[in-house]
Amino acid sequence: MHKLKVGIYSLSSCEGCIVQILNLEERLLEVLNHVDLVECRVLGLKHDDEVDVAFVEGFVSSDEEATKIKEIRGRSRILIALGDCAYSGMRFVAKDFGTSTIRADPINMYVNVDYHLRGCPIDSEEFLSLISDLIHGKKFKESSKTVCSECILLENKCLLDKGFLCLGPITRGGCNAICIANNKGCFGCRGLGDDVNISAFIESLKSKGISIPSYLLGLLKGPGYGSSQNS
Amino acid sequence: MGVVRIVELPRIEGHLDVEIEILGEDIRVRAMAREGIRIYDMILRGREYSEVPDIVSRMCGVCSVIHRVTSVMAIESALGITPSDDILALRELATIGGHVQSHLIHLFYFILPDVLGIDSFIRLIDKNPGLIKKVMRIKGLANSIIEALSGRAVHPITTVNAETSFLPSRDKVYRILDELKATKNITLDISKIFLEAEFPDIPKEENFVSLASRDSINLLTGKISTTSGVMEPQAFLERINAIVEEYSTAPHFLFDGKAYMVGSLSRLNNNYPLLNGSARDLAKEFNLTFPSNSIFMNNKAQALEIVYFLERAEEILGRLLEKDELKLQSEKKHGNNFGLAATEAPRGLLIHTYQLENGKIISANIITPTAQNLKNIEKNASEYVRALLNNNFDLGEIRKQIEFLVRSYDPCISCAARFRKSNNLGKKLYK
Numbered sequence: 203m204h205k206l207k208v209g210i211y212s213l214s215s216c217e218g219c220i221v222q223i224l225n226l227e228e229r230l231l232e233v234l235n236h237v238d239l240v241e242c243r244v245l246g247l248k249h250d251d252e253v254d255v256a257f258v259e260g261f262v263s264s265d266e267e268a269t270k271i272k273e274i275r276g277r278s279r280i281l282i283a284l285g286d287c288a289y290s291g292m293r294f295v296a297k298d299f300g301t302s303t304i305r306a307d308p309i310n311m312y313v314n315v316d317y318h319l320r321g322c323p324i325d326s327e328e329f330l331s332l333i334s335d336l337i338h339g340k341k342f343k344e345s346s347k348t349v350c351s352e353c354i355l356l357e358n359k360c361l362l363d364k365g366f367l368c369l370g371p372i373t374r375g376g377c378n379a380i381c382i383a384n385n386k387g388c389f390g391c392r393g394l395g396d397d398v399n400i401s402a403f404i405e406s407l408k409s410k411g412i413s414i415p416s417y418l419l420g421l422l423k424g425p426g427y428g429s430s431q432n433s
Numbered sequence: 434m435g436v437v438r439i440v441e442l443p444r445i446e447g448h449l450d451v452e453i454e455i456l457g458e459d460i461r462v463r464a465m466a467r468e469g470i471r472i473y474d475m476i477l478r479g480r481e482y483s484e485v486p487d488i489v490s491r492m493c494g495v496c497s498v499i500h501r502v503t504s505v506m507a508i509e510s511a512l513g514i515t516p517s518d519d520i521l522a523l524r525e526l527a528t529i530g531g532h533v534q535s536h537l538i539h540l541f542y543f544i545l546p547d548v549l550g551i552d553s554f555i556r557l558i559d560k561n562p563g564l565i566k567k568v569m570r571i572k573g574l575a576n577s578i579i580e581a582l583s584g585r586a587v588h589p590i591t592t593v594n595a596e597t598s599f600l601p602s603r604d605k606v607y608r609i610l611d612e613l614k615a616t617k618n619i620t621l622d623i624s625k626i627f628l629e630a631e632f633p634d635i636p637k638e639e640n641f642v643s644l645a646s647r648d649s650i651n652l653l654t655g656k657i658s659t660t661s662g663v664m665e666p667q668a669f670l671e672r673i674n675a676i677v678e679e680y681s682t683a684p685h686f687l688f689d690g691k692a693y694m695v696g697s698l699s700r701l702n703n704n705y706p707l708l709n710g711s712a713r714d715l716a717k718e719f720n721l722t723f724p725s726n727s728i729f730m731n732n733k734a735q736a737l738e739i740v741y742f743l744e745r746a747e748e749i750l751g752r753l754l755e756k757d758e759l760k761l762q763s764e765k766k767h768g769n770n771f772g773l774a775a776t777e778a779p780r781g782l783l784i785h786t787y788q789l790e791n792g793k794i795i796s797a798n799i800i801t802p803t804a805q806n807l808k809n810i811e812k813n814a815s816e817y818v819r820a821l822l823n824n825n826f827d828l829g830e831i832r833k834q835i836e837f838l839v840r841s842y843d844p845c846i847s848c849a850a851r852f853r854k855s856n857n858l859g860k861k862l863y864k
Contacts, residue, residue, distance in 0.1 A: 212448075213469070214468055214469030214850075215494075215847065216491055216492060216493050216494040216497070216847045217446055217447065217493075217494045217495065217847055218491070218493070218494020218495075218497065218587045218588055219494070220494065221494040221495055221538070221586075221587050222494070222586075222587050224538065224542070225534075225572070225573075225576055225586055225587065227569035227570075227572060227573045228566065228569055230569075231558065231562075231565070231566075231569075234555065234558060239555065243441055243443050243444075244443075244444065244445075244446070244542070244543075245444070245542060245553045245554060245555055246443045246444045246543075246546055246552045246553040246554070247552065247553050247555070248443070248552075261469075262469075263469025264469050267469060292491070295487075295488065295491055296476050296488060297484075298476065304472060304475070304476075305469075322491060322588060323494065323585075323587045323588055380584065380585060380590065381584070381590050383584075384583075384584030384585075384590040384591055385591065386584070386590050386591055389487055
């Protein structure tokens with residue numbers, strides 16, 4: 203069977219998503235049995251030719267990087283944006299909606315993105331399930347749940363009920379509520395879930411006496427960058 | 434002979450071009466950070482201080498633990514909080530986890546191919562799968578220490594502090610201790626690969642800067658040790674200045690107008706008497722002496738540190754387990770709203786400072802190890818090029834050797850990069 207040729211690329215970023223992949227340790231070896239990793243600067247692999255799957259972390263902060271992402275798109279069959287930098291230009295981490303003058307563009311402003319792996323960093327399990335879908339020629343579907351609905355199933359204690367800010371009710375799931383499991387409110391790094399109601403969320407925070415961070419009001423006007431639909 | 438440009442130096446963290454210019458006797462090497470705009474100092478302005486740790490950990494995927502811990506300590510100092518010894522011990526543990534995983538990535542994924550003359554660590558999957566599995570087991574152990582204390586190995590979720598009731602379960606701690614004991618020989622085995630490797634012993638490093646230590650190699654607190662003596666971090670800050678180079682998106686630092694080196698080698702050069710246990714034995718076994726002034730020794734220093742840090746982790750865990758209860762209450766006095774923390778990142782001295790007003794950040798300054806090393810990299814790479822030319826190396830070989838030299842500093846460009854040369858922001862930030 204033809205092994206998928208895979209490349210991993212980075213634009214302006216912390217490279218934490220790659221580290222997250224390296225941290226799979228022996229499970230990464232298992233993945234490498236099934237795919238052919240041909241390009242990755244951090245690992246010293248150079249290819250400069252067509253790949254089946256390109257993983258791209260980081261945002262575009264210069265014309266050079268805009269050219270680079272287009273060049274990568276031009277020679278890849280499937281392109282996957284890794285992490286919040288590639289997905290939103292790091293806005294959900296920096297909570298910087300609409301006011302920034304810093305150029306930090308999500309990659310789908312320049313190219314079509316086939317799939318997004320959200321979060322900061324990406325979730326290892328979600329990465330593995332995407333890779334497995336690709337190996338089997340299937341389409342990857344990201345979680346349609348919110349962090350909150352995943353969290354309830356895991357029976358974590360609700361931090362909102364305890365009076366702490368937690369963005370779980372408006373944030374897209376797929377991370378198994380890892381922050382709440384570690385006794386910290388959801389940080390919102392995976393971006394907004396489908397059809398979430400920010401106004402209602404703000405009202406519920408008020409009723410619990412939790413102070414409203416100003417960026418939530420900014421989010422009401424939309425996160426300030428292009429659509430991120432999976433195609 | 435002209436100009437050689439190494440574009441996006443492979444096998445380092447982040448994007449760095451290295452330009453070697455040879456014009457007769459005149460040799461210049463430029464370390465050109467290419468990472469785009471990542472102005473954390475600016476992003477933080479106007480934020481609540483409580484938001485800072487989550488944001489700054491994102492400066493770097495390899496050293497997120499130390500950025501998080503350093504920001505918390507700097508903010509605590511602004512608020513007049515002194516963390517208890519137990520809190521510091523728990524933070525040191527998380528930091529050790531971060532340092533060991535970072536050193537392993539640097540030594541095995543980045544440097545080992547230079548030692549073996551291959552392009553990538555992953556070639557060993559076929560050639561030496563046993564070694565890969567050993568490295569992954571120790572890296573997994575280091576990450577499990579971070580996870581136990583902070584919830585996640587990359588971009589940790591919590592920092593041990595008085596406001597967080599998060600403590601690792603005893604079960605987890607015992608599992609980590611068992612694994613530390615079970616893997617001792619593996620750690621020694623894999624470290625020896627670097628201790629016995631032959632590295633060039635030029636060029637000559639001179640100016641070593643790190644935290645000064647007393648009982649153990651300090652990672653989180655202490656004064657700063659330099660070739661001009663030991664001083665308070667604030668005094669050190671007054672003696673360094675940042676240069677903005679047109680060709681680099683990172684500031685380049687000088688101390689008293691001179692290039693200096695931070696990192697594992699500086700730590701051992703300045704604190705060698707404190708290196709104890711198996712790491713000490715290994716240094717003797719392989720006839721390694723410190724201080725050493727070859728940058729290639731930075732790789733051996735990291736290999737020794739892996740052994741030292743893991744034994745230190747075992748010691749701290751053992752000590753904490755003997756206590757019935759940990760003291761997590763911190764002392765609080767009145768803070769003056771300015772906070773500074775100087776720590777040791779895997780790659781060397783890291784300084785965070787914050788000025789608060791009404792609980793918000795009005796200015797922040799983050800001085801990273803790699804930014805401090807860049808001028809030194811340029812200086813020593815230039816000297817190395819001259820030495821190689823004198824020994825009739827051709828340009829291809831020179832290029833390879835310079836790549837190896839730059840890599841040996843373990844540069845982290847994601848941390849170092851701040852601004853884009855075209856918009857003058859660098860000049861505004863660093864006058």
